[in-house]
Amino acid sequence: MSGGTTTKSVRIGIDVGGTNTDAVAIDPSKQQEASRGVLAHFKTPTTPDVTRGIETAVRSILQKSSIPADRIASVTVGTTHFINAVVEQDARRLRRVAILRLSKSFLREVPPFSDWPAGLTSIIKGYVGYCDGGLHIDGSEEAPIVESQVIERCAEIKKLGLTAVVVVGAFSPIDEAFQQENRVKEIVLRELPGVDVIVSHEVANIGLLERENASILNAAILRYAKRTVKGFRRAMKALKLTCPLFLTQNDGTLLDSAAAANIPIRTFSSGATNSMRGAAYLSGHTSGSAIVVDIGGTTSDVGVLLPSGLPRQASAYVTVAGVRVNYSMPHLHSIGLGGGSIVRHTENSVAVGPDSVGHYLTRDALVFGGKVTTASDIAVAAGRVDMGDKEAVADLEPSSIDHAQQRIKALLEAAIDVIKTSPEPMPVLLVGGGAVLAPDQLAGASELTRPPFHDVANAVGAAISKVGGIVDVIQGVADQSVTQAVDHAKALAIQRAVDAGAIKDSIMIAEVESLPVTYVANQLRTIIKAVGELDINMQPSQLEDDEDDGPDEDPEGAKDFAVKVVDEPPVDPRTYKPTVLENADTGVQEWHIAETDIGYLADGCYVLGCAGGGSPAASRIQLRDMLRAGHKMRVIDASALKEDANIYWGGHMGSPATSNERLQSLETYHAFNALMEYLHHDSFDAVMGLEIGGANGLEPFLVGSSRFFNRPVIDGDWMGRAYPTYWQTTLAVHAPGELVPCSIDSGDGKTILMTKASSDEIVDRALRASCSEMGSRVGMAAKPTTTDRVTRFGVLNTVSLAWRIGRCIAMAETTNTLSTVAEAIVHEVGGPKSAKILFRGKIVAVERRLFKGHSYGSITIAGLAASEQDSSSQSRNEMPAVVTGGTLTIPFKNENIYAEHRAEDGTKSFLASVPDLIAVLDTGSGRSLGVPEFKYGFRVTVLGITCSPRWTETAAGLAIGGPGAFGYDGVVYKALGEYVEPRSVIEEFAVR
Template identity: 60%
Template sequence: MEVDCATIRIGVDVGVAVDLSLKGNAAHRGVLAHQKTTTTPDATTGITDAVKHVIESASISPSRVATVTIGTTHFMNAVIERDARRLRPVAIIRVSKSFLREIPPFAEWPADLARLIRGYVGYVDGGIHIDGREEASVIEEQVVQEATKIKELGLNTIVVAGVFSPIDQDFKQEDRIRDILLNEIPGADVVCSHTVANVGFMERENASILNAAILKYARKTVKAFHLAMRQLYLTCPIFITQNDGTGLSASSAAKTPIRTFCSGATNSMRGAAYLSGKNLDGLQSIVIDVGGTTTDVGVLLSSNVPRQAFAYVEIVPGVRVNYSLPHLHSIGLGGGCIVRHVDGKVTVGPDSVGKELEREALVFGGTTITATDIAVAAGMANIGDSSKVSHLDHFLVEEARKSMKKMFETAMDVMKLSPDPLPVLLVGGGAIIAPESLQGAASLTRPIFYDVANAVGAAISQISGCVDILQDTRTQSVQQAISHAKRLAIEKAKESGASENSIHITEVETMPVSYIEKRIRIIARAVGDVDTRVSFPQFQFEEDQDDDDIDDEPERFSQRLDDPILKSEEVNPLTYSPKVVYQNDRLEWVVSVTDVAYLADGCYVLGCAGGGSPAAVKIQLTRMLREGYIMRIIDPSALGTDDIIYSGGGLGSPAVGVERLQSTENVSAMKALMAYLGHDNFQAVMPIEIGGGNGLEPLLLGSSRFFNVPVVDGDWMGRAYPTAWQTTLAAHESHRLVPCAIDSGDGSTIIMTASSSDKLVDSILRAACVEMGSAVGAATRPTNKADVTKYAVLNTFSLAWRIGRSIARCNFSNTISSVAESIIEEAGGPGVAKILFRGKIIQVENELSQGHSYGVVHIKSFDHIEDEDQSSRPLMAAVAHGGLLKLPFKNEIITAEHEADDGEVKIIASVPDLIAVLDNGSGKALGVPEFRYGYRVTVIGITCSPRWVDTERAVEIGGPKAFGFANEYQPLGTYVQPKSVIEEYRPKKFAEE
């Protein structure tokens, strides 16, 4: 089709027409017409009316329209509203011969949403290792059998999700399974997970399931968009805005509607930059999008593309996904927020009259004082009837205005990476409540047509291409790997319809893969203008697709809807008591689902940013408990003199765990070592390290499902360390790791019988681990009560539980700002633990020192301490104030190096003391995978066990010099042994004895 003269682009959120050939006109920036419409229940009425209005009001010839780009919330709303008419039940086929069985799909989903969507779950052989090798080959007969079961259930929407499928370049297992399924179930919708999201199995699978559930409705909706536009004589390409602020062809959106779920905020950001008319190239800028109820704050990069959130996000509570989303901070402040004056205190929001503003606000004749009324009364805005707010008390107006100004400034500060002032763009219908100046803003601009920036952003949207790949750097340099990723991103953008000459790279992020040499993960994003000069076949929607009307009452499937993982357990952490009973001639702590939750959060704090996330093993243990299995913890004093005590945990890269999920390779490793040593049984189990996911592993091993033995309240580190030889046992006696065993979980086991040093054992096992898939279960030489008493760090399960409970209590009582103080009290008080620093993560990088490679997280001090929940508890003073804190880490944090504002540098804490980073928003620990710019954090330090400092050898193994750092270890405080949960909660008749 001929579109050479087509320069007008129509964006639909409220409806706007933009002529890009006139964008240089400062008076209107090419905006020819705009029309506000309310959201309609059906997908097209409001959109059709908006487009029709702007065409007619600007007398636009259909031949001059280059594109129509639509921003829609209908797909997202179907999920949020649990709309059974728009969501389809989905069959899931997981692809792995040996993994994925322990943690089922929908493990953390809200029960009502899971019941709507979960149709069937099956497993077939396959899977890929992190280095690209096959775990197992796909067996066609297995796929055919699963297809038969799915057909019998009447399902025709299927998700195929395989381990490490996004890096499957050679075998294309998901694609092969899809082809087999389509041959068996013609016309089925089959979604391959690698086409939806990137590495991170549960999050990718969640995204794929949501995508599949909405597919039929998306097709119907996109088809309706096309028909509506044709009724207006528009034959131009149609795009749907996606989450990164760029456009997705309508036919592509019909295949991956999940990419459009959260596009509203990014449209506003892109529209803000365009409407401002300023040359912001080379500068980042803050965009504040003010609505009726909430305000979204985001950052535009120097390329005018919204900064993306690379960490996992929740699309709805409990459903984490890992596809591209904008990095936003939202606050409960909008034009409709209700203003109250109670007991001399003025508050603004977060409750709002929302869409009823024009009926409820004073300036419109209503009876509710809103933020809009305050703006008018303060002379900040001219809207409605100002005489209706002239009676408002001056104190009320001024305090409300100050409160709103402070809320805007705090939200801005959350998103900034440095204290340097940045340009700020104000958009959205509620932007009139923003003040004329904001601290931290280099300039403050409310551009023309600010209230329709969302639609303008849709109209001018570009086309993007993104790749997220793992590359081998043994045969190429890191720079060559980055260049390859850039080329792939550019090619993707071109294939999606971007004009080749306009494509440019907007973002590149590189991340080393922990414990795996010469492997690097690279994320690259390319963006370009829509190529309107030619017709692209992929833009044309296929009208002959089978899109029958969606059933009013779709059939639901009864399989596994009573899944115990879906049941919720509400517990008051202020009154909860763990169950300690006298049985087996001793006191035993019988672990509950609540205990596992507390232990998981506490173990992650003790992991010092390493140890691996406990999230997956927490789900596994929770499921087992709800299925009736028993887990027990005993005090070390309850051990018998001749008891045999095994220790186990995971060894390898955490990057593997995010794909394989939790499995039972630790059980297999322990069975192998028992067979070698001739042990038919043993009497107790202990973790090698209490920190991170490994801290919870003994509960799996000791459960009644497997070895049915108690777990000892203690471990061999008192924290997490990156290597197996950094234990208190090895620190005091040599050759304590062998004999030992490792198991891959998919059929390979190695037993090591002897070695000249424990350090060599770790090196050899890690080399074998790489060949076995880069993650294995491990079991080390058994110990006895004498070893535990003499060398172990005791009561560490008790400490982890108390830390987790303190986090839960602070969340429950809305005192998150003082969670660090609460954790310090549980650790023994200020003499044992301290707050080291409060600030915001501004950078994460990699460095090399004395041959040791490690990462560094940089944290910039807050300008002032904010107690956002207005807790009555005073905040504890930090060891260091102002300046910058650098935390070098090799999975676990090594030192805390403070650089004062005057340039003075000082080590304020170091290993073997524990250094942990807490997220100020949740109170929970952040691990290395979660270190991202913008997080507001509190860094705490906890004094290590004397086991790490009572000999020169111990300090040598666990101190800073073991990591290549020259500083001498200086203790943070004086160690106090954690209080035993078993002793505190023992039955009364035993407590009295």
């Protein structure tokens, strides 16, 4: 180690679980010995005052091992206490929080707490205020901080008596030049001495709502976290330990106690990570990936350990207590199998779990004198473990024991199959108190290891945790190569690891991810994680913080488990009917949009986006809140248009990455106003969407609402899907030259009108170049069109189609039939002659690159082996896929372009291509995956839908929207099936 020699070689690891507190003393330098360097270990029930439980456990291992205190190099604690307080909505441990958002022109339409559970909101929401500020995606300043505004907000917060403040600014994670959040923090601390101020860029990464959510949770739990960490330190002082104290983070790295007290959310889900790291250490697994199965009392958690020694992480967004956040968490698959799982015998089979006696195992299990047959009883009866009274299970039928063991084996094999990303067997490491339940062989396991001390692997993992440094940065690549940009980010990550206490020579780059920023020229987002060994010689100074170790000033009362606020149950899609009424003035049947409709439309639009179009999540919230405020939205059939109707249409242009930070705003409304002013139009008759796919499918409802123009939305659009460019429309196919005049607006005071153009393509190219200079997202209003063009050239009833697809997903959730949601969608869009399930499998490769501002790349999906197929009864209703086995490759340019199958014998074939729709559904949730969500390991179902004949009835349609338009001249379009026009919601549900 650097920094000279030391006799401090022993590390103590502690895992504070909901039931037990485990502690180990370990000397990592003795890992190769039979003892794995474990000098002592101890398990004790977790106490309501966690300090006493920790003190008891550590005192026991010190006495057992006779280790002098001056040999202890570090104490590391992994705990679930902080996340439990949030999950339980424990008001004793959560504070009300004030939020200050920084952006002059954005962030108002989708406020904080927009998608939180009502119970947590009622406990935590304290105040929301806005100040000028914010950045653009290129790092330039949207607006400077105005100190007087911050002072005014502070006065309002002071009146409310709030003591926790979150500061969140647009694009703050890339704010190196202006330090806006830090500047506001300084002002708040000056105006409100003694409050806790959380700046969002220190908590999480790009994605404003998720970063803000994580920061709010962090602020709410902060006081309790500080009190808990002070308790940990008091326990150490009582034991006369002067070594540094750490807490483990979700990603398997260390956080010094001062930092953990300030950012406790980083420790929320560290327990599973500790078990996986401990499994690798105890088994001596040092190369390649491995699957770790942690079998507890109630559940088994299955995850993948990467060659870096860290767990494979979950997708970009995860949910904690119903709140969407974007901090790093391990990707786990959990099943209801543990030592306390209840075993039920029937005439033909044996069921094991998912219900469990839990921590009452020693009271209820047969071997402990109880009356419930558990998985532990089966293990004792089978001679796998010596526990309790073996005579108590002597009467169990041998066939029942065999059947139960076979069921346990099948459950574990299925869980391993779910988490794997290829059919090849992988090493499997078994840990946890229930590891003895597992058989000696499992399908899918190249080797099965149950290491020594497996029941305290979580505490071992805490003890041997490494130090990490993470960087998430957007850089320009106009004046440097991509390699140089990545190398710069690596250097930053390494330095952060050193600053956190890693030995520089031991640091390795554990993860590298480079994502081109779509629609933005020469911008690259790079995420780097560096990890290294702890330098114990430099750590003691990090224990210094400003917290007094005096007694707690606010003793906690007893937990109050009373339900405070209950969310309204969702509307049952099996009985829900949309409201369609006749307009008394015009005689036209109008579909009046309700909150349920908006939810269905959002999910359906994302499916029709073919992985592009941007997520409709923020738009859904914006429109939902408008409906709750009393605004109206309505849809009409194209056949109801007057012959001389003046129809406006448009939507968003730009980068989804910008939308992730600016959220939803009013750019499209401003663009409409600008074009109306230029054309001297006071109003118009109806509004139509540019594209039904993605977030743009919802944009017409904003401008058509009673909040703004109060005009109906036409049930149709100009694509029937999503495409990457403005000119790839059926209007440009059949009536070229109808895109100008048009306008774009940035939402912060910049508007451009384009009045003439030599071709439709140049319109898109010119506007896209302007969009890049205007913040990389604009609202667009196109040249008004006519009833004749809408009915002859538009793709009709696509709003109805999106609604029906969304209802399919809601229906599957309600009826627990998510495994067949793709079949339901096929039926809804016209049946097998119109749509097909192309392939089922797992994403095994994702490639992304940037070219001329667009996100290009591809995903590769591997077919599922027979052992990986869902064996549930639902799977019997599955529609056969067009092909099985082999791999499917789907290139994308913002949207999916074609699907090429490669059979196991190497034969290649094209299953579908643009302009037909190719959607990739997450098999678990039934929802669409967009390009940003494509992630290694996801189980997916690939759906193909025949496009409107508006694209295929002329050569121009294929030239503009076919494979050749994307540079794939070698791919010959072949129609997937017959087009079936979507059924009109208005026609079906109108009250005659």
